[in-house]
Amino acid sequence: MSQLSNRKAQLEAFDKLLTIMEELREQCPWDRKQTLESLRHLTIEETFELSDAILDNDLQEIKKELGDILLHIVFYAKIGAEKESFDIGNVITSLNEKLIRRHPHIYGDTEAKDEDAVKANWEKIKLKEKGNKSVLGGVPRSLPALIKAMRIQEKARGVGFDWEEKEQVWEKVEEEMQEFKTEFNAASTQEINKEKATAEFGDLLFSLINYARFIDINPEEALERTNLKFIKRFQYLEQAAKQDGKSITDMTLAEMDVYWNKAKEGE
Template identity: 60%
Template sequence: MTENVNHSQTALLRLLQIMDELRANCPWDRKQTMASLRHLTLEETYELSDAILTEDLNAIKVELGDLLLHIMFYAKIASEQEAFNFADIANSLCDKLIRRHPHVYGDEKTDNEQLIKQRWEVQKLSEQPEGKRSALAGVPRSLPPLLKALRIQEKARGVGFDWENKTQVWDKVQEELSELNHAVILDDSEAILDEFGDVLFSLVNYARFLDINPETALERTNRKFISRFQALEQAVQADGLLIHDLSLEKLEQYWQAAKLLEQQEKSDY
């Protein structure tokens, strides 16, 4: 344990020194601001997400390093402004983790995961300024909408606002689908937009009760469609044809063949 800690400390100190040197000597690094780094940080986060989805451990290591670099960068810029430094970031995080884990560092012992999550949200809410406390305040405005819906629902659940069971949630999905269908019949574009959003929000809720991540489920379907469509393209090209010259019926035949090929490859694997 001690050896691992010493090794990590040495690596961290090396990285801090390199960050100082880059900031002082590299024209590109020297001109960066928090605002200029923001979109790059988002890009690095998505690259890490891709590596996790493909279960590429080496890529995960590399992308985690890139994110750590960005954290170091923000800390360096803030230290130049005499706002905070890397140690302040780490200590603030340590204090928060201890404060929000009373079942580990305090007397509120429990093994109930749901109760732990509820306590976390209640503690987080209590840390907000009085008069501005909201269970949803911690949901970033710039989150992708699907993920934001999930986080909103999780935050509401953390303070006790939730459905009792998945049957209730599925009934709500059916209700929202019926309202969407009614809006479509009326050809009311504003109502269609609202009701379609309600359908998606209720489906995210249902995914949560099924204990699946809707982002993961949708990305899995995205990748599946890409794989099948590219197989369809290759088959059409192999036959010397062009997709836009084919009828929908013929394209459906290629699509079904692509699905069958995918199933065979899975069974062979």
């Protein structure tokens, strides 16, 4: 039996990790000093590093970053045990119970014929569990705005508040685009109402994110791919100009466009 499918080996590896965590907490000055609060920003950083590895489709790096996040989970649980609040066993048991509870189509007598039905059941059960007064109460306040928009829309869809056809969503995009154009006319020299223009631009972005969701595009991933593409092209521009003895700070936009187009051709 391979290492990947050997449950005994997996449990032994996890047991060793728990032992190492105990030893580090007792013997390492840095590990002894850590708190839930001090680990928080490090966990966020590790999560972004995992995201980078996934975008790069680097499986070995994904494995490494998953290990780093698992370490943080075990670390938090160790601190929780020291506070006599919870330990890793409580964390896992709670997770197991939640997964069973939120999959009644697997562990109960509820039917779910497709992904949308599963999501709808999940949101209804979650709403009941947490006692939120709003379906949107479970959306973290500190989420980046683009991701928050996605989660808001997904949760609203989970209880049936959504468009029926993607054509309707695109009509909304065009409507918001026209409203923004009216508020911020690029051809006009008249001073704009920045507050109203900002509001209309937000509506436009929200509608675009909604449309992306309808055609199964993750807008966060799409934007990040464009960010990376821009970085790659701009760095080519910098390097190629330098090789030709030029500085981009002294170049015209037309001169820079020559290198930019070469970067695009090389992709």
